Structures are given as structure tokens and as C-alpha cells.
Amino acid sequence: IWSDDLHFQVNLLLIFVAVFILIADLIKNRRPASFPPGPRMFPIVGNMLSVDHKKLHESMTKVKLAGLDQTYGDVYSLRMGQRFVVVVNGFDAVKEALITQGDNIHMLNFQCLFHPVYCPSGLLFTNGNTWREQRRFALFTLRNFGLGKKSLEPVILDEFTHCAQEITGYKGKPFYPHLIINNAVSNIICSLVFGHRFEYDDEKFKGMIEMCEKGIQLQASIWTRLYNSFPHLMRRLPGPHKTLQNIWEDVKKFIREELQDHKQNWDPSDQRDYIDCYLNEIQMTKGQTDSTFDDANLVACVLDLFVAGTETTSTTLRWAFLYMAKYPEIQEKVQAEIDTVIGQSRQPSMEDRANLPYTDAVIHEIQRIGNIVPLNLPHSTTREVQLGGYTIPKGVTVVPNLTSVLFNKNDWETPHTFNPGHFLNEEGKFVKPAAFIPFSAGKRQCLGESLAKMELFLFFTSFMQRYTFSMPVGVKPVFDYHLGATRAPLHYELCAMSR
Template sequence: MTELSAVTIGLVGFATIAIVLSYAKMIWRKRKFPPGPLPMPVIGNALQLMSEGLMPSLVKMSEKYGQVYTVHFGPRPTLIVVGYQAVKEVLVDLGDIFLGRGTIPVFQRFYNNSGLTLLNGEHWKQMRQFSLLTLKDFGMGKKSLEEPIQEETQHLVEYFRKSNEQPINPSTTLSCASANIIASILMSKRYEYTDEKWMKILQDMRDSFEIISSPWGQMYDMFPDVMEYLPGRHRKMFDLLKELRDIVKENVKIHESNMDPSCPRDYIDCFLIRMKQENLDSETCFDKTNLVATVFDMFLGGAETTSVTLNFGILHFIKYPEIQEKLHQEIDQVIGRTREPRLEDRNQMPYMNAIIHEVQRISDVLPMGCIRSATRDVTVRGYKIPKGMDVLPVLSTVLQDPTQFETPGKFNINHFLDENGKFRKNNGFMPFAAGKRVCIGESLVRMEIFIIFATILQKFTLKSVVDPKDLDISPTESGLESIPPSHKVIFIPRE
């Protein structure tokens, strides 16, 4: 036997022993977790999860193992929580225990392991409190933000009017509108719909999320160390967001050079002021790395998820013309044809309010929710969950829980209307998650969606270029995000 052969045999033997020991450790740990499918060495339950698609697989497994069960994303054990009651238990009843952020390899790469989304413990509490107060100071959730949203919506109206009733794809323009609203709060910026460079950046953002939500992105989240070295579409998802990240960095640099501490203009200014106040504290989370990551995160969340919801809404409007007709009647009755819609109109418009809620529910924009982790040992439904274990509350199973919604798989306005035609709340409505780590921009998104939808439908009748019966509005991908299909729309002025 040659020396090379001996070394090869030794390495193979060593690798085999390592795999066997790793698998033995996995199986030993598994016996302490809630039930779930038997994982394979190294790859865990990847084959079962990817065979029918991630979301369908998770739902199907819950039928066998219950509302709380264990899945191995690669070698990583994760507690899966499905259905309204179980998700409420984790996010609300035990919310203080499940405040930790779990493992999200894609976001960890995006945000350089920094920013509000990924912070934990005291740093997360400080950053969230600061961000909430600062965003409120600049109008989030208040009437003072109504005017900028109305102004941006008028730009949308003019853009759609100039289409002269020719079919157009509104998706990137809607992205620009929602991006401009959050950009005004974060960095005092607004971009024109004719800015080709900016529109390309927004399209790149959409393309990146499409890859993240595809099997390529899901495989990266399971095996980040391996996928880093393999060819495939997943390698593009980070490059597609580079220009947006560079714009955030550039705006931070500009703010540093011309900021007036006595008159902060936006979120970046306020963060820089806080940085100077804490510059002697070596343990502070208020540094430039967290600033860039947090602004980048808020921008992605505020622009992308809002525009996706707007796109799904328009698709439902052209799919169901009878809905538009009723919405036009309500708008004409409450607002009229000339006055700009205001947030206070929502209380007088139960049909519009219910439609928006049902669009958000059925569109299921973030079906996976966002992974959490246990901050200490805890018992959930009789199972001991160790500190640090990843926990995935699957929001899609809440929005489609038959105990909360009569026809969970179908668009049904009566999920949010009572027998008298008045708006009614539904506990299963959790598109923004729930508890103390609920989406920080919820009030802003709700305000945007109402004013934009009400204004567009006040001014236009929307028509599909194909027979509505033949229009498929189901997502093209459904992973981290549900991706709406691309369709052209005709905007006909209501004169």
C-alpha cells in the first residue's frame, strides 16, 4: 500500500467516524425534543422538506406530528409551530421567553450580523425603543405622516394617468412609491419614477427576494457554509442588493458631513446624534455598523413587503371586478371624487377595510414569519425546549387556520364583515406577527395601504388584459416571501 493510499483511507475513515458521531449526537438530542421526522446525517430533513416544497411540507408534517414538532434544517434542530392557538402561545402567552432572534443565514449575510432584526437581549431592547420613538417623532402612526403619503400617492395617480389607458406593469412603480415613503423618514429622500438607475435597484431588490424565496434560497438557509462554495442562483441574491446597500452607506456619509444636531431631519440624523452621545461606551449598540444594517433592514421591510401587498391587492381588484364596483360605491359615498382620502375615512368604510384585511390574509406575504429562539429553558405543550433552540412560528398556518376563517383557502370578504356589513376584527389576522417583536412598521404599512388603495380606486377603474376568469394570481414563489405574478393592468380614469 502506498503512503498516499494510506492517507486517503485514513481521511475517509476519519470523515466516516465524524459523520457517525455527529449523527449519533443528533439522534441523542432528538429524543429530548418534540416529535418530528427522522433526520439524516448532515442534511437533516432537507430531502423531506424540499420534495414537495417547504411550506406544503411543513403543513403536511403538522398533520402527522401535531401543532408543535421538530424539524432539522440541515443539522440545525428547529421547533415548528403551526396554527393560531400554538402560534399565539409562543408569540404572545410566552412572548417574553421567545424574544430571541433565531438563525437566519441569509439575513446574517445581508446585515453583516448587525441591525435591529438580528440584535438580541438588551441591545435589541435599546435599539427597538429608540427606533420606535424616533419613527413616531417623524410621524409613524400619526396624522402628520398622512400628508407625505397623500403626496406620494398623487405622483402615482399622475403616472397611471399618463399611461393613457395602455396596459402597464405597475409593480416596480408601486415599489418606488412605497420606497419613497419610508425613505422620507429614514433619509429625507425621494426618487422619481423615471429614474432608471433607481428603478433598476428596486427591480434588483424584487429579484433578490424571489431567489431567497425559491428552493435556492431555502437551501442556502439550511446549508450556508456549503452553498457559499456551490454555483447556482443563490449566489446572485446578495449581489442584487449591493447597490441599495451602497446607497444607504452613501446617505449615512452625507448625513455625517452636513448634520445639524439641533435640528435632526430624519432617522439617520437621530441615530448619529445618539452615536455621539454614547461614543465613550464601548458596549453600545449605537455604532455605524448597526446604523447601516438597521436602515437597510427597515428599507427592505418597508419598501418590499408593502409593495408586494399593493401588487397583490391590484391583482385581486382586476380578478374580481364586482369588488371594485362596491369599493367605488363606498368611496363615492364617503369621500367623493375630488377630496383626497384620509386615514380617518377608514372608520367609515367597512367594505374597504375588510377588503384590505382579506387581501393581506390571502396574499400571505411573509408565510414563514421570522424565526425566533428561546431565551431560557421553557416547556411548550409538555415538551421541554432548551435555551437557544430556534423556533419557527409559521404565520401562513395562522392566516389559513380553519378555526379562525370559514373558508381559509378562498378569498372571502365575510372573514372581516359581520352580518350587518360592519367591519369585525379576527384574532387569526397576524400578517405582522404578534407580541413584543411584532413588525416595527405595522402602523405605517396599514396607513400606506389604505390611502394608496382608496386614492387609486377613487381615480381609476382597473382592468385586466385577459378575461378575469383566466387570471392566475397565485404566488410564483412562496418561501420567505410570497412573490406576486407579473401582470399588466389598464388604468381607466373615472371622470
């Protein structure tokens, strides 16, 4: 009898503790006054398990959570674990968050698996003085090495020549373009950062690119969100978040080896690339207590540049091949314009862009419908702000939903259809609508935007000048995707016939 009574009391205590935790969680995490509305939240996990993480950008554009079918306004809230997230939809609201409130909404410095929170470093996930110093230095240095300048054109065109040799070698037979394109695009940022390119058969470098791709897919998975919400618990549990940490550590090891090679051959009077210039900056600021330049930050910045400088452009080009294979009539029209303006006797130049309005429109439409970074990077309020008529307290995560801008029916005639006409006026001249913001907006706008634009134009026009792309016989283009930190097409085979 005594044993049964003890068992009953233990069960009663457990029920009491569970009920207490649930009630305490609901009271602690209820939406504050004047906070954006949102769907019903579950205890502990909030809305985390009711979101479709494989199509998170679509879920956040039209909220269908927790059994509800309800569309909220341009600014609404979700609770992801123990953290509130304010989702900002539509061009006007996104512009208000990133530009009007840009001084008060910075990049989120969370319990990140990319760079550790106890040592915020790099270019993507830092704020304040560290971010200002590192971004200013990166822009100044990379511009000196040709970022956004005509002097970088030969580097890109030369890399296309290497890439074309690989593709031509398949003689029109089906091949997987994924690694070839990633390697080609990556070599551009490598030439700026490392001072050299990598051959396409370099197994170590191919492995590094594959690891980065896997890391980017895992970076926005539910495992990362669980880690960000429950860091103390998740650090002690196995899972894909541990794999992600190992991936980034392996990539950093690769960068450290490059750094060591630079140190052994470093000559302050002959600065060959970004790493050389950074080593010089470390030397010059040595002993300054407020300096943010050291080896750890160098590795973090190179990782940010390496990943960001590869993934977005290569992913856009892989979407481009799919859309050209899907719409051969558009591909033919692009080729006809290139043949008329450039011909086949010389390579394209950035100066040609003004005379290739249809080609330019196709490139922009690929960026729009490709929707490479659908939810931007997460931001956070640094003070209490007014957004969309609501009061957002300090420290709340803000997600500028670029999908809601790039597919808004009020800004685009046929938002869910591939239509280069979105970027052409009645006279056939190129125009860029204000709602075209694939590189984000405001102070945290993509640092490499000018490089990406140059790469996309020169690579795409060169591919269209040289090849006609199609799917293998009997295969139709599939537009399914992986949603990680970027929205990337699934691996596919392609045929490239020389023209």
C-alpha cells in the same frame, strides 16, 4: 498484487469513514427526549432535501416528507442540515410561542447573509441590549416624523398623486404595476429615513428596488438554508448565496452614499430625518462603552427599514390589484361605498375608515389571503422552554407558521376563498378576528405596523376611487407566486381605466 491490495484497503477505509460519519451524524442529531416529533430524517441533510422549498409554508402546514403522508400536531420538528427547526402551527400554539414564551423565544441570530453574524446589527436580526436600544430609538424617532400619526397622511396622499400620474399616462393600456408601486411605497419610508423621495425615472433607485426584490427572493432559498447549516463550507463555494451577499453589499453602498451626503450637510439643530437623528445619537453616546450607536449599525438599521418598509406593503397592493381584477363585483362594491362616503371631490382620509367597513374588510382579506410573510421571521429559544407540551432546548430554531393561522378552517369560514365577509358581522360592520396576525405578535411584532396600515388604507382607497382595474383582453389573473422572505405575485400586466 500489492497495488490491488492497497486499492482494496483504501476503498475499505473510505467505506468505514463514510459509515462512521453517517452513524455519528444520526447519534449526534437524534431527537432529544420530550422533543417534538417529526418525519424521518436523512443523515447530514436531515429533511432539507425532502421539503418543497418553493412552497415551504404549505409543506410546513401539512407535513408530507420523506415518502410519508402524515400530519403531525401543532408543534413538530424538522431537521434542516445540522439545525433542528420546531414548527409551530395554529393560533393557540403560535400565540404561546410569541406571547406567552415571548421572553424566551427571540429573533434568530443565525449565520445570516443579510447582516454578518460576527457583527450582529440592525433591527431584524438582533436581540438583547442592541435590539432594545435600536428598536426604542427607531420607534421614538419615526413617531416624531409622523409614524402612525395624521401628519403623515399628506405625504402618502402626495405620493399617490405622483403614482397616479404614472398610471394615468398609460391611458388604460396594459402596464406592469410592479416597479411603480414599489417606488411609490418605498418613497414613504425614504421620506422618513432619507428626508426625500425619488423620482420614478431615477434609474439608480429603480435598480436598487429591483436588487432588493431579488435579494428578498433569494433570502429564503435553499441556498441560504445551506449557508446557515454549513457556513464554513458554503463560504468557500460559489452559488446564489454569493450573489445574495453582493446584492446586500450594493444596497448598503447606496445607503452609505446617502449617509455621506447627510454628514456633509448635517446640522445638529435641524434634524430632518432618521439619519440626522441617528448621527446626533452617535455624537451624544460617543465614548460610552455599552453604546450600540455607530455608522455600521446605522447602515444596518436603514437597510432593515428600507427593505421591510417597502416589500410587505407594495406586495400587498400588487395582490390587491389581482384580486380586484379577479372579482370585479367586489371591486364595484368597494367603489360604490367610497363614492357614497368620500365621493370624487376630495382624497380619502384615515378618518373615513370607520365609515368604510366593506372597503376595510376587503383590505384585511387581501392581507389574509395574500399571506405576505407566511413563515414569519425565524426565532430561537434563549433558554429551555415548554411549548405545546414539549421541551425545547436552548438554541433551537422556532418557526411560527402564520400560514397555519391565516388559513385555519376553525377560524375562517372559507379559508382558501377570497371572502371579505370574514371581517364583517351580520350587520355589515367591520370586525377583526383574533386569528388575524399578518404582522406577527408579541414583542417582535412588526415595528412599522401602524405605517403599513395607514399606507394600505390610503393607497387602496385612492386607487379604487380613481381607477377600475382589469386584466388585458384575453388574459386571466394568475395567482402563482415567488416564495422568498415574502410571498409575492409573479410579475403581471394590468389595465387601469380612469373612472
